[in-house]
Amino acid sequence: MNRSNSIIAPQNKLNLSISEAAAYSGIGMHTLRRLIEQEDCDFVLHVGNKKKLIKRAKFEKYLSAHEYI
Secondary structure: HHHHHOOOHHOOOOEOOHHHHHHHHOOOOHHHHHOOEEEEEEEEEEEEEEEEEEEHHHHHHHHHOOOOO
């Protein structure tokens, strides 16, 4: 199976890109970037020096626990 042709639904992924997390949650990419830059953010996964992914399960918990972001 060619990996570039396989499509995995966001709810089945462990980690999401910022654009996937924005589409999945309805939260803007700018707001997500602001959230993951906070020191106490526990739903960001740093991949190397630049790439950042959103840990979907922890992100969902974060959203459930907050009424405002």
